[in-house]
Amino acid sequence: MSASPTALAEAAAAISESKSIVLACHVNPDGDALGSLLSLALALKPLGKEVTCLSEDGVPDILRFLPGSDLIVRSTEAPAFDLALVVDSGELSRVGVQVGPMVSRARRAVNIDHHVVAGAFGDIRVLDSSAASTAEIVYDLLQALQAPLTPEIATCLFTGIITDTGSFRFQNVTPGTLRTAATLVEAGASPPHISENVFENKTYAGTRLLGHALSSLSQTADGRIVWAHITAADFRQLGAIDAETEGVVNYVRGVRGAEVGILFREMDNGRIRVSLRSRESVNVAEMAQEFGGGGHRMAAGCTLNIPLAEAELALVAVAKIAVSRLFPG
Numbered sequence: 332m333s334a335s336p337t338a339l340a341e342a343a344a345a346i347s348e349s350k351s352i353v354l355a356c357h358v359n360p361d362g363d364a365l366g367s368l369l370s371l372a373l374a375l376k377p378l379g380k381e382v383t384c385l386s387e388d389g390v391p392d393i394l395r396f397l398p399g400s401d402l403i404v405r406s407t408e409a410p411a412f413d414l415a416l417v418v419d420s421g422e423l424s425r426v427g428v429q430v431g432p433m434v435s436r437a438r439r440a441v442n443i444d445h446h447v448v449a450g451a452f453g454d455i456r457v458l459d460s461s462a463a464s465t466a467e468i469v470y471d472l473l474q475a476l477q478a479p480l481t482p483e484i485a486t487c488l489f490t491g492i493i494t495d496t497g498s499f500r501f502q503n504v505t506p507g508t509l510r511t512a513a514t515l516v517e518a519g520a521s522p523p524h525i526s527e528n529v530f531e532n533k534t535y536a537g538t539r540l541l542g543h544a545l546s547s548l549s550q551t552a553d554g555r556i557v558w559a560h561i562t563a564a565d566f567r568q569l570g571a572i573d574a575e576t577e578g579v580v581n582y583v584r585g586v587r588g589a590e591v592g593i594l595f596r597e598m599d600n601g602r603i604r605v606s607l608r609s610r611e612s613v614n615v616a617e618m619a620q621e622f623g624g625g626g627h628r629m630a631a632g633c634t635l636n637i638p639l640a641e642a643e644l645a646l647v648a649v650a651k652i653a654v655s656r657l658f659p660g
């Protein structure tokens with residue numbers, strides 16, 4: 332499946348008919364969320380649109396290199412908008428408790444996303460769960476709008492693609508992903524420049540945090556489930572920031588023989604944020620859904636309001652069931 336041409340045309344028409352447009356992405360934004368949002372903003376401004384770019388958590392340091400990142404604000408006083416474009420958010424609540432009501436002030440909303448969820452929203456839904464990134468769908472939308480592809484826009488979109496594909500390594504990569512990426516490079520996106528910013532830009536504190544997480548590594552007897560944790564105390568002592576937990580879970584899943592990799596992050600409020608990764612076999616989105624979370628087949632997450640040790644027991648138990656179904660005996 333790819334985003335339906337009808338939905339793309341409807342979204343393009345809605346944009347053309349609108350003057351004031353609010354754009355929003357999910358909390359704790361990643362390269363796909365902000366890359367998608369900013370590429371739209373950069374394309375819409377020259378079309379004479381008044382764009383308001385909302386990110387409840389602002390812009391993480393490593394994504395400040397994105398062209399247009401200075402357009403991002405955390406809130407707006409504007410009383411109304413003609414249109415809202417919500418990117419990379421499976422559910423509207425993902426934009427955050429502050430930004431949510433601001434987005435709702437728009438007369439119409441367009442949902443542009445590649446997550447697999449039940450809670451789809453929006454008057455127009457440009458959804459494609461086969462896309463590796465929202466950026467690929469935004470690229471199609473910009474084509475439908477006949478918006479010129481500048482090097483800045485290409486940089487934002489390419490960043491979205493390499494973030495969500497782990498530099499074209501993940502299962503979600505399709506020939507379409509690579510074709511879009513090739514077009515973006517032709518339009519001026521620089522793979523080494525973007526990769527250096529996104530992947531080789533870890534702070535000293537963030538690298539030590541990775542070390543602490545990996546020293547907590549555990550596995551089941553068969554080695555198929557591997558997990559690690561980050562305690563709130565470690566996080567505080569090292570002076571790490573939230574974005575620096577990003578990617579840690581991929582090291583956990585990267586252990587030979589691991590079918591499921593789990594990272595438990597104890598927050599200051601005591602809640603446990605859980606990141607789940609699998610190889611092809613196990614559907615971790617289903618696991619996350621059991622705890623009120625969601626995501627993709629191979630990358631999902633949920634938040635638990637129980638102590639760290641209990642959260643580890645609960646998730647590992649559910650993972651064992653999922654793994655035993657696939658590998659009986």
Ligand SMILES: [Mn+2]
Binds near residue numbers: 419445464465495
């Ligand atoms: Mn995404």
